[in-house]
Amino acid sequence: MTTERKATLTIEGQAPVEFPIMTPTHGNDCIDIRTLLGKTGHFTYDSGYLSTASCRSKITFIDGDKGELLYRGYPIEQLAEQCNFLEVAYLLWHGELPTAPQKVSFEKNIKHHTMVHEQLVKFYQGFRRDAHPMAVLVGVVGALSAFYHEAENFSDLEHQNISFNRIVAKLPTIVAMAYKYHVGEPFIYPRNDLDYTANFMHMMFGTPCEEYQPNPVLVHALDTIFTLHADHEQNASTSTVRLSGSSGANPYACISAGIACLWGPAHGGANEACLQMLEEIHDVSRVGRYIARAIEKKLYPNVDFYSGIVQKALGIPTTMFTCIFALARTVGWMTQWEEMINDPEYKIGRPRQLYVGPGRRDVIAVGQR
Numbered sequence: 001m002t003t004e005r006k007a008t009l010t011i012e013g014q015a016p017v018e019f020p021i022m023t024p025t026h027g028n029d030c031i032d033i034r035t036l037l038g039k040t041g042h043f044t045y046d047s048g049y050l051s052t053a054s055c056r057s058k059i060t061f062i063d064g065d066k067g068e069l070l071y072r073g074y075p076i077e078q079l080a081e082q083c084n085f086l087e088v089a090y091l092l093w094h095g096e097l098p099t100a101p102q103k104v105s106f107e108k109n110i111k112h113h114t115m116v117h118e119q120l121v122k123f124y125q126g127f128r129r130d131a132h133p134m135a136v137l138v139g140v141v142g143a144l145s146a147f148y149h150e151a152e153n154f155s156d157l158e159h160q161n162i163s164f165n166r167i168v169a170k171l172p173t174i175v176a177m178a179y180k181y182h183v184g185e186p187f188i189y190p191r192n193d194l195d196y197t198a199n200f201m202h203m204m205f206g207t208p209c210e211e212y213q214p215n216p217v218l219v220h221a222l223d224t225i226f227t228l229h230a231d232h233e234q235n236a237s238t239s240t241v242r243l244s245g246s247s248g249a250n251p252y253a254c255i256s257a258g259i260a261c262l263w264g265p266a267h268g269g270a271n272e273a274c275l276q277m278l279e280e281i282h283d284v285s286r287v288g289r290y291i292a293r294a295i296e297k298k299l300y301p302n303v304d305f306y307s308g309i310v311q312k313a314l315g316i317p318t319t320m321f322t323c324i325f326a327l328a329r330t331v332g333w334m335t336q337w338e339e340m341i342n343d344p345e346y347k348i349g350r351p352r353q354l355y356v357g358p359g360r361r362d363v364i365a366v367g368q369r
Contacts, residue, residue, distance in 0.1 A: 007031045011040055026061045026070070043352045053234075055242065055343070059092060059335055060233040071231065072096070085226040086110060086196050089331040092231055093164055093338070107196070113169035114190035114199065116177075117147050124181045133178040133323050134263045140174050141167075142256035154251060154341055163251050164334045171327045172196070176203035179320055188212075197223040200327075205315065218314055222324075225307050229325055231332025237261040237268070241333045242340050243349040251337055258333045259326045268322040275308040275318060 005021040017039045020032040030053045036042060046052045061070040069076040072091050079088055083097065090098045090106050098106055123143055127136050148166065153159050177187050180203075188206045190199050198214040201222065206212035232238070241258040245251065262268035281290055311321055340346055 005029075009036075009040070011042065014040060025073075027063070043354075045354050049239075054239065054349075055234065055340065056345070057233065057336070057339060058095070059339060060231045060332070062233050069228075069232070076228065080224050080227050083227070084195070084197075085223045085230070085328070085331075088227045088230055089168060092331055092335045109165050110169045110196065111192040113166045114173055114192060116170055116173050120144070120147065121177070121187065124177060127181070129181070129184065131182070133175075133182050133319055134259065134326070136178040136181065137175065137323055137326060138256050138260050138263070140178065141171075141259055142253055144170070144252035145250040145256075148252065154245075154248065160251075160338050160341070164338070167252065167255060167334060168331055171330050172200035173203060175320075175323045175327050176200060178323060179204055179317075182319065195219075197226065221310055222314060225310060225324065226328040228307065229328035231329070231335065234336075235267070236264070237329065238333060238336050241337055245337045245340055246347065246349040248348075251334065254337055255330055255333055258329070262326055262329065263322060268325045274305050275312060275321075278309070 005023075006018040007021050008016050008018050010016045019035070022030045022032055024030065033044060036044065044052070059072065062068065071079060071088060072095055074091070074097075079091070083091075086107055087098060087103060090102065120140065120143060123140055124136065127139070144167065148163070154163075173190055180187050186208055188203045188208075191202055192199075194202055194214065198219045201214045201219060202212050234242075237258040240261040241254045244254040244257040265273060277290065281287060307325075308318075308321060311324060312318070316324060
């Protein structure tokens, strides 16, 4: 990353000031304005942070216009074709794809943590039966912070690894239990003889009445969806996890905050909205109108357009779509959290504001107002 070039800012009535220009591996150059306040007495205004890089990251790069998604430099299409989800999880967390022995060891560690505490199982009973599964997920994942206190020592690398393995392993169990509770069926416990995604489908669709055999084709389809959703760099929910984590909060609480953000229809609800749109179109006579509207708004189909259709075909109800998203994205959230915690430039997040409220004024006694 080079910083030899400079950007010059001229403010009327002040001498020009220079700021380093930082050149990334991929993407747009960034002007380093961390000294802006001290040099000029000014903040920048960037609602939604659309022109602001909040951090340096080595994890994921996205170019939406080109349809490019890289995990640690690897194109997503290669990873989706040649790797399973846990290999991608290992890549994101460790920075490199696993060797064959590392893959076996990593998968074994994940399987070791798939069970959840029985007291946590009872936690579900505190929710209304008609509660949205995402509401349940926010609560149950947040409750993990009450069970695993050692995660509070977040500066310890071993505890970071354990926390990652634990939450990646338990999310399929927690999500499947949220679904079973929602539909009024008994919980199905994990089977460690199955791989990660097959085990999740077993817990989702199995019943005590008969043995469930996951279809390998369907398992592969869902595993690919997990891979595609694993991380999308600094989006709203990832930024929520980073901002929460910057205060030193328990990582499980940070992930719960990310899930809450993901629940918003402008973020994680996009795949559900795509499916609803297709149902609204209903017949071929209305297709042209919707295509024209998409062209007018310069909208292009992304992973959300297809993932909802695939999940529907797999028998996953629309109320669970965002839970599936959260399950996969937890890998990315934890990796982003770990990168931030170990960044020597890490400090608590403190966005500024452009205050436009009333000026200073004095309180008037209640009888005189």
